[in-house]
Amino acid sequence: MKNRELQAAWxxxxxxxxSYWSVRSSTHFLDWANRPQPFKIYPAIETIALPRDLLQTxxxxxxxxxxxxxxxxGDAVPDLRELARILFFSAGITRQRKYxxxxxxxxxxxCTGALYEIELYVVAGELKGLxxxxxxxxxxxxxxxxxxxxxFRGNLALATAMEHAVAHAPATIACTGTYWRNAWKYAARxxxxxxxxxxxxxANMLAVAAASGLxxxxxxxxxxxxxxxLLDLDTxxxxxxxxxxIGRVSERSLPPPAKAPALGLETIPFSxxxxxxxxxxxxxDASSLASEEEAAQWREKRPVVPPPASAGEAVCLQPLSKExxxxxxxxEVILRRGSTRTFDPAASITLAQLSNILDxxxxxxxxxxxxxxxxxxxxxxxxxxVHGLAPGAYYFQRERKTLELLKHGKFRGEAGRLGxxxxxxxxxxxxxxxLADLKRILEEYGNRGYRAVQLEAGAIGGRxxxxxxxxxxxxxxxxxFDDEVIEFFSPHAEGKSAIFLLAIGKALKRKAL
Ligand SMILES: Cc1cc2nc3c(=O)[nH]c(=O)nc-3n(C[C@H](O)[C@H](O)[C@H](O)COP(=O)(O)O)c2cc1C
Numbered sequence: 099m100k101n102r103e104l105q106a107a108w109x110x111x112x113x114x115x116x117s118y119w120s121v122r123s124s125t126h127f128l129d130w131a132n133r134p135q136p137f138k139i140y141p142a143i144e145t146i147a148l149p150r151d152l153l154q155t156x157x158x159x160x161x162x163x164x165x166x167x168x169x170x171x172g173d174a175v176p177d178l179r180e181l182a183r184i185l186f187f188s189a190g191i192t193r194q195r196k197y198x199x200x201x202x203x204x205x206x207x208x209c210t211g212a213l214y215e216i217e218l219y220v221v222a223g224e225l226k227g228l229x230x231x232x233x234x235x236x237x238x239x240x241x242x243x244x245x246x247x248x249x250f251r252g253n254l255a256l257a258t259a260m261e262h263a264v265a266h267a268p269a270t271i272a273c274t275g276t277y278w279r280n281a282w283k284y285a286a287r288x289x290x291x292x293x294x295x296x297x298x299x300x301a302n303m304l305a306v307a308a309a310s311g312l313x314x315x316x317x318x319x320x321x322x323x324x325x326x327x328l329l330d331l332d333t334x335x336x337x338x339x340x341x342x343x344i345g346r347v348s349e350r351s352l353p354p355p356a357k358a359p360a361l362g363l364e365t366i367p368f369s370x371x372x373x374x375x376x377x378x379x380x381x382x383d384a385s386s387l388a389s390e391e392e393a394a395q396w397r398e399k400r401p402v403v404p405p406p407a408s409a410g411e412a413v414c415l416q417p418l419s420k421e422x423x424x425x426x427x428x429x430e431v432i433l434r435r436g437s438t439r440t441f442d443p444a445a446s447i448t449l450a451q452l453s454n455i456l457d458x459x460x461x462x463x464x465x466x467x468x469x470x471x472x473x474x475x476x477x478x479x480x481x482x483x484v485h486g487l488a489p490g491a492y493y494f495q496r497e498r499k500t501l502e503l504l505k506h507g508k509f510r511g512e513a514g515r516l517g518x519x520x521x522x523x524x525x526x527x528x529x530x531x532x533l534a535d536l537k538r539i540l541e542e543y544g545n546r547g548y549r550a551v552q553l554e555a556g557a558i559g560g561r562x563x564x565x566x567x568x569x570x571x572x573x574x575x576x577x578x579f580d581d582e583v584i585e586f587f588s589p590h591a592e593g594k595s596a597i598f599l600l601a602i603g604k605a606l607k608r609k610a611l
């Protein structure tokens with residue numbers, strides 16, 4: 099079982115760390131003439147236009163990201179309009195902007211470099227408005243491209259060793275990552291970005307599904323080769339990352355697995371030429387599951403790790419009361435979201451706003467690899483300007499909902515340095531760092547734990563983006579100098595690894611000339 103040969107994940111992780119010196123000595127450059135197209139286009143398949151007049155659910159964003167759909171026992175089956183709403187608010191085009199070399203089509207979820215390497219597919223049974231089939235979502239023209247006719251949900255269910263939600267889902271969305279589309283800029287670090295960028299898409303997807311009254315969860319325990327074959331992926335270039343069963347049918351209406359021969363469908367090349375980064379292919383291979391037994395075993399819930407003893411002085415979270423919570427709907431917030439490009443260094447946020455973000459985003463993801471309430475990532479913060487919280491470094495004690503002081507002080511300069519010497523983390527009101535005990539995670543989950551921890555960070559980070567924008571604040575994902583982050587938060591963080599970073603604050607309002 100390759101998944102248990104943990105040196106593969108360590109090799110990838112160590113090999114893709116960023117440091118002051120690695121950034122300066124890198125020979126990788128941006129070849130603008132070879133910039134990849136941000137869409138996967140099949141020129142010769144039947145397409146189904148998706149409805150664009152999407153009704154809003156009216157559900158408040160803060161509720162949508164944090165409350166689960168109660169299991170009523172009844173059926174919850176999306177129709178085409180609801181499916182379209184989920185796809186659009188997860189990966190649809192929400193804004194576009196011209197630049198000298200062309201046009202950027204911004205999407206519903208944040209993505210490193212706006213390169214949008216995550217693709218979505220739908221494996222559906224018969225739905226109102228949609229025949230059963232395997233489809234590719236094309237956000238460029240809001241359509242579904244038909245890859246296979248017929249009901250292939252049995253194939254996916256078998257690949258997950260009959261995971262309950264997949265086996266009972268009227269439709270499952272498969273998320274994939276296209277290496278080159280992101281590696282053009284980020285080279286081998288793209289495999290980490292797969293988790294982050296898929297994660298922000300998932301934050302939106304789970305929220306909009308919940309707002310639509312449809313249960314949904316993240317499934318990572320599957321035999322990789324099966325969805326790859328079903329989606330007809332060229333696995334040197336694109337691989338399945340996770341499955342998201344949407345809705346539930348109480349009766350086992352699953353058809354048996356059907357034959358899914360290779361299709362070899364034509365797609366338009368992303369670039370004139372693509373480069374391969376073997377470190378990522380190796381990492382993916384080493385974290386793949388080869389059999390249904392392995393998938394079932396992988397999914398077995400790990401015990402929840404008890405919280406560490408309190409480090410001393412702590413501040414309790416103070417979220418707003420229910421009546422005071424902003425009611426902006428999940429759709430309004432997704433349409434409003436866009437990474438803040440300049441934070442106002444003179445602005446501050448309140449402890450209540452920060453509390454809302456931390457509380458709502460960390461109530462636990464519905465995922466096959468997490469016991470209820472469990473979380474792989476630990477949250478550390480550098481507070482610069484939060485009313486009610488002294489400037490300093492903190493550890494978020496999730497179970498007790500407290501912020502434990504690690505060190506008092508003004509650390510704007512340090513935060514800028516940790517965030518790859520960018521201005522954004524120095525000017526934000528607070529920087530949220532995701533750190534993880536990779537040693538424990540890899541021992542428990544094998545190399546696939548590396549996928550899980552990156553994906554979880556992206557999804558929680560995506561929820562934090564939404565919680566910030568629900569409160570009319572700004573946010574931006576950031577990249578970082580791996581080891582310096584750990585040094586900064588040590589001794590508390592000793593032995594952990596840096597996974598993800600999000601800055602939160604208020605956008606600088608430009609003065610009219
Ligand atoms: C995980 C992650 C890391 C990011 N890192 C940086 C960064 O280091 N610097 C930066 O300016 N923007 C960063 N961004 C912001 C992206 O550039 C931004 O999401 C992308 O351009 C799409 O724009 P939008 O978020 O406004 O939709 C990051 C975004 C994510 C999701």
